[in-house]
Amino acid sequence: MAQQMYTSEYGLPEPLIITLSREEGRAEGHAEGRSSMLLRQLTRRLGELPEPLRAQVQQLHSDDLLELADTIFEIATLADLTVWLAAHTPAAHTSE
Template sequence: MTRFAERFLEKGRDEGREEGIGQGEARVLLRQLTLKFGPLPDPVRARIESADADTLLRWSERVLTADQLEDVLGA
């Protein structure tokens, strides 16, 4: 295998790993929110599933002190 092909495959693995981590973070946040606030509206689920890692982390920290869903997902 050429060096180019090896780098290409490694980049693909890294991107796949990052995507998997993001999906896992979204899944945990969805679970936390559902346990705390009940069933989530589809637009909220979609927003969480499409959020970047930094946003998911910020929201997951807010779950601990939020009294309502808007407290988590607000600005």
């Protein structure tokens, strides 16, 4: 069975699995960067965040991280953040 090949950034053939792994790694890196930036902004706005809230932010899906970035100025207290996270955690997505 022939393996599908793609061209790497250096012009050399590259197996599909390597290409997909590289794309997956980039996506994970972008999500980690977003969550890190949001945690910095939330800490500046609300003060030091409790570890459970930090962990919840880090576990958010990429789309939810973008939504949190859009609504960050509406979150004025830790209670507001807790309510927002309860509605947007991965567990909340499985019940939809």
